[in-house]
Amino acid sequence: MSEEQRGPIAHRVPDLAALELLLAVARHGxxxxxxxxxxxxxxAASSRIRSMERQLGVALVDRSPRGSRLTDAGALVTDWAGRIVEAAEAFDAGAQALRDRRDSRLRVAASMTIAEYLLPGWLxxxxxxxxxxxxxxxAGNSAAVAERLLRDDADLGFVEGLAVPEGLDGTVIGHDRLIVVAAPGHDWARRRSPVSPEKLAATSLVLRERGSGTRQVLDSALAEYGGLAEPLLELASTTAVKAAAVSGAGPAVLSELAVTEELASRRLVRIPVEGVRLRRDLRAVWRQGHRPTGPARDLLSLTRSSG
Structure with missing residues (x-):
């Protein structure tokens, strides 16, 4: 193989811009x-033609006061260039079709609080x-959202919790506070002093299931106080936890976003707690190395602008 034939083909073949220029010279003379x-x-056009001639090692265009005429070699290269440009146009059309198909759908996976209270407005x-x-x-808990993204069953996810799940990238889009609530008739609703972390940890609560962002934050916050007691009830949705708390089953820990109406109507009462931090980050997440594009990117931008 000669020296000219070695190396990547991109170094030996003119780029599309140069080939399109050659075709235009052939059309207009x-x-x-x-x-x-x-x-x-x-x-710039003259420079591009000269660069292409040096790259190919042949003269392509004869220039004169009367115009520009292709050499015999230039006419042959122009014929080849036409086929390359046609192939590039077909490639571009195919890529556009892929983008159109991608942009025609968006699969979102979100933890329950975000799905119920934030996503509707964004969508x-x-x-x-x-x-x-x-x-x-x-919609599911934060662990389920991560699993769906890792299986490529979702284009963009939203989770609540302490950190970005393993195998994913993400960005913080907002913050949320967990609060302790109980029905007005519960003993805690009549307390004059805040509940201590030790008391909260030792009390059987109405809780979300393991794997939820709410449970992750609560487990972490109370770990140094002996960890959570056995749950009074362990439920798979925020709505179910709220209903159980409203019915008087026992105190519950829920997102502040989720109980606005219940607190306003006094169906639930906020229970002050001291000495424990129950704040969490809300994150958009996606598979590592697959930053959101198309409608997923647009949705991500909307979450930031609304914050």
């Missing part, structure tokens, strides 16, 4: 008119900008 068609200056705003995108929403 003028380097100036070809340059104007492609939106470049004539000196309404997304629809205004992308009315043709069909959105599917899978």
């Amino acid at each position: 003028s380097l100036g008119r070809a340059a104007r068609e492609l939106g470049i200056t004539q000196p 309404i705003a997304l629809r205004q900008g992308r009315p043709g995108t069909a959105v599917s929403l899978l």
